Amino acid sequence: MSEAKRIDGKARAAGLVERVKAEAGALEAATGRRPGLAVVIVGEDPASQVYVASKARMAEECGFKSVKHVLGAETPEAELLDLVERLNGDPTIHGILVQLPLPRQIDANKVIRAIAPEKDVDGFHLTNVGLVGIGDVATAFVPCTPAGAMILIRDALGEDLSGRHAVVVGRSNIVGKPMAQLLLAANATVTIAHSRTADLPALCRMADILVAAVGRPEMIRGDWVKPGAVVIDVGINRVEAPEKGEGRTRLVGDVAYAEAAERAAAITPVPGGVGPMTIAMLMANTLVSACRAAGRAAPKF
Ligand SMILES: NC(=O)C1=CN([C@@H]2O[C@H](COP(=O)(O)OP(=O)(O)OC[C@H]3O[C@@H](n4cnc5c(N)ncnc54)[C@H](OP(=O)(O)O)[C@@H]3O)[C@@H](O)[C@H]2O)C=CC1
Numbered sequence: 001m002s003e004a005k006r007i008d009g010k011a012r013a014a015g016l017v018e019r020v021k022a023e024a025g026a027l028e029a030a031t032g033r034r035p036g037l038a039v040v041i042v043g044e045d046p047a048s049q050v051y052v053a054s055k056a057r058m059a060e061e062c063g064f065k066s067v068k069h070v071l072g073a074e075t076p077e078a079e080l081l082d083l084v085e086r087l088n089g090d091p092t093i094h095g096i097l098v099q100l101p102l103p104r105q106i107d108a109n110k111v112i113r114a115i116a117p118e119k120d121v122d123g124f125h126l127t128n129v130g131l132v133g134i135g136d137v138a139t140a141f142v143p144c145t146p147a148g149a150m151i152l153i154r155d156a157l158g159e160d161l162s163g164r165h166a167v168v169v170g171r172s173n174i175v176g177k178p179m180a181q182l183l184l185a186a187n188a189t190v191t192i193a194h195s196r197t198a199d200l201p202a203l204c205r206m207a208d209i210l211v212a213a214v215g216r217p218e219m220i221r222g223d224w225v226k227p228g229a230v231v232i233d234v235g236i237n238r239v240e241a242p243e244k245g246e247g248r249t250r251l252v253g254d255v256a257y258a259e260a261a262e263r264a265a266a267i268t269p270v271p272g273g274v275g276p277m278t279i280a281m282l283m284a285n286t287l288v289s290a291c292r293a294a295g296r297a298a299p300k301f
């Protein structure tokens with residue numbers, strides 16, 4: 001088997017962002033309104049700071065209004081709920097993202113439920129989860145990571161996944177579960193695996209589409225991959241990189257890339273795969289929200 005095609009998520013995301021930018025320009029020209037995205041971060045987790053900064057940067061690049069709220073790590077839940085309420089009522093804000101995880105004193109479910117569903121561009125509110133659950137992915141805000149992964153899968157295999165077996169490793173509410181729903185909506189036959197699954201390597205070897213969303217560096221080895229499979233690596237793991245020098249780190253996925261690439265037909269790298277697609281989909285969702293608020297037809301991504 002020859003080396004897999006490397007799926008360039010970074011380039012695909014850049015193309016999406018160009019479209020969002022053009023559509024945002026058209027919306028502003030027609031209505032005088034700009035899409036607005038509010039990103040809220042509680043505490044100083046350095047990894048979260050990096051993501052939040054790149055989300056804010058991308059929003060500006062798209063011509064959006066971009067506001068960032070940084071709250072102290074000790075912020076009481078009620079204060080965060082107040083902020084969400086204010087953002088819900090602010091007509092210049094169309095998307096609200098509260099960065100997860102949140103500190104212990106704050107109930108994340110309660111915060112997510114407080115976000116107006118029509119501004120929930122993360123797709124985490126029960127209303128959007130429910131819409132995805134019943135297969136109404138056109139009305140829902142679909143969570144950005146699975147939505148971005150799905151675009152890469154469609155590029156590789158087409159719109160209709162009939163007859164294909166997809167294995168999703170991971171069952172979180174933000175990645176694994178919605179990923180499985182989207183694959184099902186596209187007619188794939190879907191298996192969801194998790195930490196209690198028996199003989200995970202054998203199960204993975206049955207996958208025509210293998211999605212890894214585990215959070216364990218390079219756990220999925222080359223010989224877990226069915227020859228010719230499409231492999232989507234959602235994992236983002238920072239590991240030590242002594243080869244780069246003392247104290248240096250690098251990012252790796254949940255899949256051992258080099259090994260897996262010897263068997264897969266196509267595979268996403270980390271970095272440069274699903275990560276940039278996530279941010280692009282956040283921009284797309286925010287644009288869609290702004291179009292709906294202005295009573296205009298929203299583009300499809
Ligand atoms: N690229 C992107 O844009 C994004 C990347 N990520 C990355 O994706 C990964 C997953 O994120 P997230 O879903 O939030 O993580 P969670 O920790 O919420 O979920 C991890 C899932 O993996 C399962 N799991 C853990 N260990 C094993 C194992 N040994 N074998 C099989 N399954 C296992 C868990 O099973 P169980 O339920 O049984 O505990 C759980 O369902 C992380 O690396 C994260 O950084 C996340 C969001 C966005």
Ligand SMILES: Nc1nc(=O)c2c([nH]1)NC[C@@H]1CN(c3ccc(C(=O)N[C@@H](CCC(=O)O)C(=O)O)cc3)C=[N+]21
Pocket residue numbers: 050051097098099100101122144145236251270271272273274275276278279
């Ligand atoms: N409410 C909420 N919504 C989220 O969508 C959300 C969240 N909380 N909490 C954390 C996770 C993680 N996440 C990533 C987004 C982009 C990259 C990304 O762009 N990664 C680059 C590399 C970035 C780097 O170099 O550090 C890449 O893979 O190429 C990664 C991870 C969104 N998340």
